Amino acid sequence: MLERRYAILGTGALGGFYGARLQKAGLDVHFLLKSDYEHVTQHGLVVESKDGDFTLSQVNAYHDVEKMPRCDVVVVALKTTQNHLLSQMLPHVLKDNGVVLVLQNGLGIEEEVADIVGNDRVIGGLCFLCSNKLGPGHIHHLDYGKVTLGEYAPDYQAVGNTDRIQQIGNDFERARIPIDLAEDLLLARWQKLVWNIPYNGLSVILNATTRELMADAYTRKLVEQLMYEVVAGAKTSGRTISDRFIAKMLDYTDKMKPYRTSMKIDYDERRPLEVEAIFGNPLRKALVAGVNLLQISCLYHQLKFLDAQIRELSM
Structure with a gap:
């Protein structure tokens, strides 16, 4: 070519x-x-x-x-x-x-x-x-x-x-x-989920921008906890993500302009949410290895409820 x-x-x-x-x-x-x-x-x-x-x-x-x-x-x-x-x-x-x-x-x-x-x-x-x-x-x-x-x-x-x-x-x-x-594409995919899972999920559940999630001590802590749970999920696929990478994602988001995530925009516009690709698939991959990612599972079930409401309204 x-x-x-x-x-x-x-x-x-x-x-x-x-x-x-x-x-x-x-x-x-x-x-x-x-x-x-x-x-x-x-x-x-x-x-x-x-x-x-x-x-x-x-x-x-x-x-x-x-x-x-x-x-x-x-x-x-x-x-x-x-x-x-x-x-x-x-x-x-x-x-x-x-x-x-x-x-x-x-x-x-x-x-x-x-x-x-x-x-x-x-x-x-x-x-x-x-x-x-x-x-x-x-x-x-x-x-x-x-x-x-x-x-x-x-x-x-x-x-x-x-x-x-x-x-x-x-x-x-x-x-x-x-x-x-x-x-290593699989490692890169899990690394992207370190950002996507906490910010996409919490922005919808808590009706917040990235700046608002980072500015509050409680939600910032929750973001970090979710990131470490993604790291645990990656380990079930034989991939290791360092603490340094988490610090890098937090720093990126601190410096980012206030941003409404793609999932939050979809929710606000009443479009179907990408729940399965971003949350369901990683959860299932981890469960096959015997690991239950509890906080991500909590987000998943909340988002599935909201997604079902959107899909019902669009029928």
Whole structure:
């Protein structure tokens, strides 16, 4: 792959931001949209960013995945609540020698995609990004933006870095997106959960921003306790996360602008919550090893109750 063609499945706060940056850098990018399709077709994509605002007046926008060209790299930036659609979507847009880059939160996501396209055609991506969608085709990038890429292999064996992951990383760096290459994707997934589980869960349950959770001594302590429980979960998968990493995540969040997490936004907008990918899958992985993560389980059951209410209202 010399010049890779990219597809963005899910042009929201995350997929829209990274896809727009890739196109701005001169790469061939094709966007799948839903409700924003007409607006973006007419007006393009607007990105307000701490790194500089820009507008893409013309983008390759599609409302139907079957009308998209086949691409070398298909970026899955949908919510995991929509992953049941991937078995219909991916065969239409992925080249025979292409790869799927999964930019989603949670655990076990790559396994689901590998069942569709094959074990050797999946790369995991973990985004440390503060970004919201303000309106149709209008993205606000508040802070951070680094993406960690890791090759997937069956049972999440650590396989190191490959030429193709380096090439995709180079494309992202060309787009001024900071990149880390993880030799162990499963470890990287558990590390991301150190942040996602406490902040996504508590922001919904306690109706709080990250700044509010960090400012209160009691909730800050609860965040830290949940982080250490994620570390215990990682150990059941044979992965070790250091105390230093927890301190780093707390420090990042202390310095972060006040942020409404993606799960809190979904809850406020009465959209289904990514409870299973972020909470259910890690809990089940740990339980198989005989470990019950009690505080995470408490969050899980509360979020399942709230998610059920949202789904009932949408029926």
